Amino acid sequence: MAALVSVRDVVKHFPVSRSLGEVVRRARPVVRALDGVSFEVGAGDAVAIVGESGCGKTTLGRLMLKLVEPTTGSISFDGAALGGLKGPALREFRRQAQLVFQNPFDALNPRFTIYRAVAEPLVNAGIAEAEHADRIAAAFRRVHLPDLDRYLDKYPHQLSGGQLQRVVLARALVLAPRFLVADEPVSMLDVSVRAGILALMREVRDAMGLTAIYISHDLALVRYLCDRTLVMYLGTIVEDGPTEEIVRRPRHPYSRALVAAVPVPDPDQSRQPLPIKGNVPDAREPPSGCRFRDRCPHAFARCADEPPPLRAIADGHRVACHLEIA
Amino acid sequence: MILEVDGLQIHYGTAGGTVRAVDGASFAVPEGRIVGLVGESGCGKTTAVRAIMGVLAENGRRAGGRVVFKGKPIDETNTRPLLWRDIAYVPQSAMSSLDPVYTVGAQIVEVLTKRGRHGKTAARARAAELFDLVGLSENRLRDYPHQFSGGMRQRAAIAMALALEPSLLLADEPVTALDVIVQRQILDTLRALQQRLKLSMVLVTHDISVVAYLCDEVVVMYAGQVIESGPVREVLGRPRHPYTMGLRNAFPDLMSDALELVPIAGSPPDLADPPPGCRFTPRCPFALAACSTRPAAIGSDRAGAGNAHVSACLRDGEADHLRTFALDPVTWQRSSAYATS
Amino acid sequence: MVDAPETGVIAAPRRGRGQSILPVLRRMAAMPLKDPFAFAGLTIYVLFALVALLADQLAPVDPLEILFTKAGKVAANLGPSGEFPLGTTNLGRDIYAQLVHGTRSALAVGLSAAIIVATVGTVVGLVAGYFGGTTDAVLMRIADMALSLPFLPFVIVLTGFLGADTSNIVLAVALLLWPNSARVIRSQVLSLRERAYVEAARVTGASHARILFVHIAPNILPLSFVYAAIAIGWAIITEASVNFLGFGDPTSVSWGMMLQDAFTSQALSRGQYAWFVPPGICIILVVVAGFFISRGYEEVFMPRLRGR
Numbered sequence: 001m002a003a004l005v006s007v008r009d010v011v012k013h014f015p016v017s018r019s020l021g022e023v024v025r026r027a028r029p030v031v032r033a034l035d036g037v038s039f040e041v042g043a044g045d046a047v048a049i050v051g052e053s054g055c056g057k058t059t060l061g062r063l064m065l066k067l068v069e070p071t072t073g074s075i076s077f078d079g080a081a082l083g084g085l086k087g088p089a090l091r092e093f094r095r096q097a098q099l100v101f102q103n104p105f106d107a108l109n110p111r112f113t114i115y116r117a118v119a120e121p122l123v124n125a126g127i128a129e130a131e132h133a134d135r136i137a138a139a140f141r142r143v144h145l146p147d148l149d150r151y152l153d154k155y156p157h158q159l160s161g162g163q164l165q166r167v168v169l170a171r172a173l174v175l176a177p178r179f180l181v182a183d184e185p186v187s188m189l190d191v192s193v194r195a196g197i198l199a200l201m202r203e204v205r206d207a208m209g210l211t212a213i214y215i216s217h218d219l220a221l222v223r224y225l226c227d228r229t230l231v232m233y234l235g236t237i238v239e240d241g242p243t244e245e246i247v248r249r250p251r252h253p254y255s256r257a258l259v260a261a262v263p264v265p266d267p268d269q270s271r272q273p274l275p276i277k278g279n280v281p282d283a284r285e286p287p288s289g290c291r292f293r294d295r296c297p298h299a300f301a302r303c304a305d306e307p308p309p310l311r312a313i314a315d316g317h318r319v320a321c322h323l324e325i326a
Numbered sequence: 327m328i329l330e331v332d333g334l335q336i337h338y339g340t341a342g343g344t345v346r347a348v349d350g351a352s353f354a355v356p357e358g359r360i361v362g363l364v365g366e367s368g369c370g371k372t373t374a375v376r377a378i379m380g381v382l383a384e385n386g387r388r389a390g391g392r393v394v395f396k397g398k399p400i401d402e403t404n405t406r407p408l409l410w411r412d413i414a415y416v417p418q419s420a421m422s423s424l425d426p427v428y429t430v431g432a433q434i435v436e437v438l439t440k441r442g443r444h445g446k447t448a449a450r451a452r453a454a455e456l457f458d459l460v461g462l463s464e465n466r467l468r469d470y471p472h473q474f475s476g477g478m479r480q481r482a483a484i485a486m487a488l489a490l491e492p493s494l495l496l497a498d499e500p501v502t503a504l505d506v507i508v509q510r511q512i513l514d515t516l517r518a519l520q521q522r523l524k525l526s527m528v529l530v531t532h533d534i535s536v537v538a539y540l541c542d543e544v545v546v547m548y549a550g551q552v553i554e555s556g557p558v559r560e561v562l563g564r565p566r567h568p569y570t571m572g573l574r575n576a577f578p579d580l581m582s583d584a585l586e587l588v589p590i591a592g593s594p595p596d597l598a599d600p601p602p603g604c605r606f607t608p609r610c611p612f613a614l615a616a617c618s619t620r621p622a623a624i625g626s627d628r629a630g631a632g633n634a635h636v637s638a639c640l641r642d643g644e645a646d647h648l649r650t651f652a653l654d655p656v657t658w659q660r661s662s663a664y665a666t667s
Numbered sequence: 668m669v670d671a672p673e674t675g676v677i678a679a680p681r682r683g684r685g686q687s688i689l690p691v692l693r694r695m696a697a698m699p700l701k702d703p704f705a706f707a708g709l710t711i712y713v714l715f716a717l718v719a720l721l722a723d724q725l726a727p728v729d730p731l732e733i734l735f736t737k738a739g740k741v742a743a744n745l746g747p748s749g750e751f752p753l754g755t756t757n758l759g760r761d762i763y764a765q766l767v768h769g770t771r772s773a774l775a776v777g778l779s780a781a782i783i784v785a786t787v788g789t790v791v792g793l794v795a796g797y798f799g800g801t802t803d804a805v806l807m808r809i810a811d812m813a814l815s816l817p818f819l820p821f822v823i824v825l826t827g828f829l830g831a832d833t834s835n836i837v838l839a840v841a842l843l844l845w846p847n848s849a850r851v852i853r854s855q856v857l858s859l860r861e862r863a864y865v866e867a868a869r870v871t872g873a874s875h876a877r878i879l880f881v882h883i884a885p886n887i888l889p890l891s892f893v894y895a896a897i898a899i900g901w902a903i904i905t906e907a908s909v910n911f912l913g914f915g916d917p918t919s920v921s922w923g924m925m926l927q928d929a930f931t932s933q934a935l936s937r938g939q940y941a942w943f944v945p946p947g948i949c950i951i952l953v954v955v956a957g958f959f960i961s962r963g964y965e966e967v968f969m970p971r972l973r974g975r
Contacts, residue, residue, distance in 0.1 A: 052505035053476075065870060094872030106863040111885055121871035160593055171867070190366040191532060195576040196589030217505060220535075220578040224587055247580060261510040263535035265577045267559045271539065274510050279475055 003040035004179060004211045005064060010037045010073035012059055016284065031283045033059040034070075035235040035291075038310070043178075046205060046212045048222035048243065050258070051232035054283055057215045060232075061181045064213065065097050066090070077179065095125050098172035100201075102184035104164035108156040108171075115152040118171045125175055139170040142204055162193035166200070173204065180205070183215045198224050219262050223247060228316070231255045234283060234291040237310055241317035251319045253296045290322070298323055327394075328494055328526045329355040329378070334391035336370070336377050343598040347373040349550035350391070352624065355494070356632045360520055360527040362537035362558065365547035368594060371530045374547070375496050378528075379415060380405030395494070410441045414492035418499035420483035424471040430482045431467030434489055442490045456485040461515055477508035481515065488519065495520075498530045513540050534577055538562055543632055546570050549594050549605040552624055556635030566637035566645035569606045571652035588655045604640065611657045612641060612648050692888075705963025708896075711956035715949075719770040726767040730920045733759045744937065753941040757932035765925050766945050772921040773903050773953060776837055780902030783841035784848060785895035789887065791845065792852025793879050797860055807853070810846035818843055822905055823914050831916045836909055840902045848894035852887050859883050893961040900957035907950050922946035 013030035022029055034056045041047050049057045062068045063075055066082045075082045077093060085093050098121075101107035108117045118136050127135070140148055143166040156164060165185065172180060185201065186194040202225060205212050216222050222229055222243060229246050231239040231254065239252040250256040257276040264271075276295045281287060287294050293303040302322050310320040336348040348370040355361045363371045376382050378393055380402035393400050400408065409415070417423045425433060431453050438449035454464040460481040471479060480500060487495060500516070501509040517540055520527055529541060537544050537558060544562065545555040546569065554567040565571045575588040592609040595601050604622040607613045617640050627634035641648060651657045718725060728734070734742040734755060741759040745751055753762035795806040822839040829835040859865060860883070868878050909915050910923030911930070929935070929943040 052507060067866065067869060091872050094870065097870075099867065099870045101863045101867065103863060107867055109864040109868075109882055120868060120873070124868075124872040124874075124877070162593070168867075171871070175871070191534075191573060192366060192576050192590035193593070194589070195587035196591075198587055199589065218578070219506075220580040223580065224578060224585060257507060259580065261506040262580045263506075263510070263513075263533070263539045264579050264581050265535040265538050265562060265574060266579060266581065267538040267562050269538075269581055274507065274514070276507070279477060279508070 002043060004043040004045075005041040005075070005077055005213075007040070007060070007064065007075050008038050008073055010034055010060075010063060010070045010075060012056070012063060012068065013071045029284050032235050032286060033283065034063070035286070036073075036307075037232075037235070037237055038073075039230060039237065039240060041211055041213065043211055044209055045228065046214065046226040048214045048216060048226035048229040049232060050216055050219050050222055050229055052217060052280060054234070054280060055232040056235040057232050058183055061099075061183050061213060061215045064179075065099055065181055066093065067099075091125070095121075095175045096177050097179040097181070098175070098177040100165075100168055100172050100180065100182040100185045103188050104161055104168050105156070105188070107168045108164065110156055112155075113152065114154050114156070114159070114167055117156070118167065118174055121171060121175045135174055136170075139174040142173055142207070143167075143170045143200060145170065160193075161189050162197065165189060165197050169197075169200070169204065173208070176208065177210070179211045179213075181213045181215070184217070185214070186221065187216070187218070194221075201225065219247065219258055220264070231258065234280065234286050236291055236307075236320065237318075238292065238320050239318070240310065241314075241319075245317060251313065251317075252292075252321050253298055253323075254292050257295075290320075327354040328357045328396060329528070330392075330394040331374065331378065332392045332394070334374060334377060334393065335389040336373050336382065336386055337389045338383070339385045339387075340598070345597045346389075346550055346600065347386070347597060348377065349597075349600070351547065351550065351552045352391075352626065353545040353552055353555055354626065354633055355526050355528055356543070357526055358520075358524050359542040359632060360517075360529060360540055362534075362541035362544040363528055363530045363547065364532065364534055364537050364544055366532055366594065368549075368597070369547040370550040371547050372498055375498055375528060375530050378405075379409060379413060379496065410437060410487075410492065411490045412492050413494045413496060414487035414490070416480075416483050416487045416495065416497040416500045418502055420476075420479035421471060423483055423486075424479060426471055429468050429470055430474070431469075434467070434482075434486050437486055437489045452489070453485075456489060457482075459488065459519065460485045461511075475508075476504055477512060480504065480508075480512055484512075484516070484519070488523070491523070493526060495525050495527045496530070497527065499532070500529070501536060502531065502533065509536075516540060534562060534573060535579075546573070549600060550597055551605060551622060552638070553606065553622060554635075554637045554639075555624070556633055560635040564635075564646075565649065565652075566635065566642055567606075567639045568610045568612050568648065568652065570637075571649060572609075572658065575652065575655070575658065586655060588658045590658060604638070612651070614640065616640060702963035704959040708956040708959030708963065711952050712960075715770050715774060715953060715956075718767060719774050722767050722771055726761070726764040728761045728764040730760060730764040730768045731918070732761075734761060735759065744932075744939065746939070747941045753945060754939060756928055756942065757934075758928075762925070762942050762945075765920055766922070766949065768920045769922045769925060769946060770949070772833060772919060773906070773949070776833060776840075776906045776921075777899035777903045777953065777957070779834075780837045780840045780844070781895040781898040783837070784844045784898040785891045787841065787845040788848025788894055789852055789884075789891040791849040792887070793856055793884060795849065796853035796856025797875070797879055797883065799857075803853070806849070810849050813843060813846045816843060819905070819908060822909055823912070826909060826914055831909075831914060833906065833916060833919060833921075836906050836915070837902060840898070840905050844894075844898050844901060848891065848898075851894070852890055855887050855890060856883055859886055889964055893964045896957045896961035896964070898957075900954035903950060903953055922950050 012034040014033055016029050016031055018029060037060060049060060051057045059068065063070055066085065069083065077097065115136065118139060119132050122132050122135060137148055140146065145151060145166050159167065182201065186197050189197060214222060214225050226243055229241065229243040230237050231246065231252065233254045239246060239255045246255055247259060250259045257274060260272050260274055275297055278295045281294065289305050290303040290308050293299040296303065308320045308322045310318045312318050332352050334348050334351045335346065338345040338347055351370065351374055363374065365371045377388055388401060395408065424430060434453040434456060435449045438444040438452055439446060444452060453467055457464045457467060462478060462481050474482060501512050504512060513536065519525065531537060541558050543556060544558050546553055546561065546567065548569050554561055554565065554570050561570060562574065565574055572590040576590060578587060590609055595605050601607060601618065603618040603620055607617045610617065620640060622638035624638035625636050627636055637645065736742045742755045743757050743759045745755045747754045751761055751763060753766065755761060791806050795803040821843060822836060825839040826835045865878060865882055868882050906921060907923030907926065910921055911927045913927055915924055925946040926943055934942045
């Protein structure tokens with residue numbers, strides 16, 4: 001199937017405030033949020049982006065929605081480069097690509113009623129006001145909030161976290177988009193509510209044929225949502241493959257550490273010791289070669305010299321490691 | 327038992343009336359064990375821990391019950407001298423317990439000299455020792471909190487809590503804000519320290535997988551009450567209260583074969599006006615008519631040095647039978663016949 | 668789950684547009700009822716506004732007219748009496764009439780300065796905070812320059828150049844005061860800009876103008892108001908100072924001019940307290956009222972300050 005979104009050699013550096021010494025030396029330190037990321041997302045696919053804070057996953061999501069511009073590299077949506085989108089083409093893109101937020105308590109304007117919040121995309125897309133009520137009703141049914149009149153005149157603080165996240169999802173769906181980015185959509189919700197939102201996201205995706213990106217730090221959650229997972233570390237993709245493969249047989253040493261670290265609710269499950277030590281290095285001065293080498297139990301000379309390319313080890317499975325991990 | 331909480335009631339006065347944040351919670355912490363206090367937001371777990379330390383918010387008050395520490399009843403009038411020396415606290419966000427304008431070392435030294443009886447030199451040596459204990463390099467003592475990563479700050483907060491060799495450590499969501507790998511490192515550190523120092527610990531968390539990894543016993547709270555408690559393997563492996571069963575189904579498990587999470591429909595009751603009887607009744611798929619009238623009661627039982635597995639469910643006798651139904655997602659789709667909303 | 672009947676949808680009222688500012692204004696209007704200081708401040712304003720409106724009825728005498736006694740002499744330096752409640756000036760003018768008519772110029776100066784300061788400060792703060800980058804840098808450096816000017820000397824010099832017109836005093840005060848509000852509003856916008864709901868508006872294709880004025884502005888409106896209330900006080904004090912120092916328009920009737928006349932004619936040494944005490948009290952009252960109101964808004968809209 002043709003790719004709906006393709007990300008090519010994307011690099012994103014954020015400037016950071018300089019120390020006096022750096023000003024004198026005319027150094028321009030940057031945080032290397034993303035450093036050469038390439039992948040494609042097929043139409044109708046659901047892809048998870050997993051990694052620890054600071055790995056660049058959120059930046060990647062924002063780039064795909066054209067909320068920030070890449071330093072170099074390009075992203076295209078449905079064949080058109082996002083960099084060149086302007087005017088009507090940009091408005092059309094905004095209709096087709098939507099975002100679901102991590103914190104539903106912050107994602108809705110506290111001064112807007114639920115009706116106004118969900119109508120906002122319709123207003124921005126210039127849809128006739130006569131159509132609003134019907135479209136909003138349809139979006140609310142999709143997210144299983146059929147009892148419209150109980151919600152529409154309320155303000156966000158009057159709803160629970162689970163209800164708010166449904167409203168946020170309804171707002172994202174009201175324009176019937178093709179592409180959805182969800183940034184940690186359930187991490188702020190209580191456990192018993194979480195499962196319902198995850199099931200809903202899956203259901204909505206299937207019903208509308210959405211292409212979706214889920215950004216999460218939690219490999220365990222991602223399993224319930226996506227068939228394919230990208231594991232990121234310090235601005236690079238270290239492994240890209242079928243979620244079950246990555247969970248059962250992680251190939252990259254970092255993926256292995258991640259899988260080993262995820263706690264499981266079953267006390268009878270024996271846990272392997274953590275195979276790595278230390279902390280994530282500073283993204284202003286990442287290690288040369290492989291970003292993971294200073295924490296990797298298998299690192300050897302070559303790892304410091306050249307960054308490992310992301311190479312295919314099986315159909316639909318790529319790993320960025322110099323070891324022969326097949 | 328190093329700590330016993332018996333029928334604890336904490337009320338908050340709010341504009342909307344009295345909120346019974348903790349309503350008759352009882353549990354006990356055996357010497358040298360790690361007890362997980364688990365529940366969702368608003369279940370009263372944090373309030374219970376704050377009440378143990380005698381540091382409730384201004385509008386909160388203890389309306390009943392007893393807290394017994396090492397055989398002696400304690401309340402807000404006499405907990406202050408115990409803090410740091412006997413009972414120490416590790417907060418969720420170490421940033422909030424560390425002062426940004428002093429070095430981390432200076433803050434630990436201050437605890438040692440002001441709260442303890444260490445001299446300046448002895449305190450510095452002890453601070454270095456503590457840093458070593460939690461896996462931080464002692465030359466980081468001269469750093470300010472903002473120079474630490476989240477995991478390092480949490481380690482520093484643990485070091486500070488351990489400064490005066492307390493026997494009971496209360497940790498409120500100590501790893502929630504951390505990434506999984508760092509989280510695992512901190513949990514391993516806590517486990518090692520607990521064994522080495524023979525600490526007793528209460529770990530407040532919403533994450534049953536953290537409990538499964540670290541704790542010996544678990545106390546499950548729902549709507550201000552304890553609904554199930556006992557050894558971790560028993561409670562999480564063979565839950566006897568429907569809420570715990572539901573929680574287990576709703577929780578993602580990296581290693582399980584089931585690829586579906588099952589939500590618990592509905593939401594917890596309003597604690598300003600809780601329903602009579604068992605508070606889980608409106609969401610419980612197994613509720614009987616009697617459940618909405620008879621208040622849930624939880625017994626207590628010893629099993630060796632620790633606590634035995636007990637549940638507040640009226641149908642506790644049928645627990646094994648209910649558990650098989652609870653594994654079926656369909657069970658949770660229909661809400662209870664006695665559901666009120 | 669049962670779907671809502673379609674009629675429920677059609678019956679849904681048009682919950683429409685442009686409501687975001689109204690609730691804020693409504694809350695702002697209701698605020699003085701909650702805060703006793705603000706209530707006092709507002710009461711003072713309302714009283715002075717009534718006096719200004721009814722000045723011609725309250726004091727039918729022209730404040731600049733030179734009056735004569737029945738004996739045909741100039742009614743100069745008279746003490747308070749039934750005919751002249753506060754007495755007369757050394758030129759035989761009715762002090763009471765000057766006081767009442769002075770309210771008009773005080774309020775005109777205060778309100779116009781407040782409107783200019785709040786408008787300029789809000790727009791600059793919004794634009795600088797939202798767009799950032801060069802726009803922000805340029806606007807903020809201009810603000811820095813304005814802030815570095817010495818207050819009263821600048822006003823005196825400017826009125827000296829442009830003429831001692833009251834409107835020039837207002838202009839000078841506005842030029843000096845907008846940076847305070849602009850800076851504070853800018854920093855507020857910087858944090859609001861990062862809120863997820865602002866990003867949500869962007870994702871759904873909202874224009875910059877819509878994000879600025881519909882999503883961000885309602886949140887900083889109370890701040891604009893605080894600065895407007897503060898500006899009222901400053902402008903009135905400044906106008907009084909300029910007039911008192913003798914740089915004002917000698918033909919205007921204002922409290923500052925009254926003080927200046929009283930001072931130069933040595934009313935104090937004659938013990939003519941009724942000449943200079945009332946305008947002094949009026950200035951204090953109006954200025955304090957402005958601060959009371961701004962304090963009330965601060966407490967209502969920035970609750971973290973409460974109890975400090």
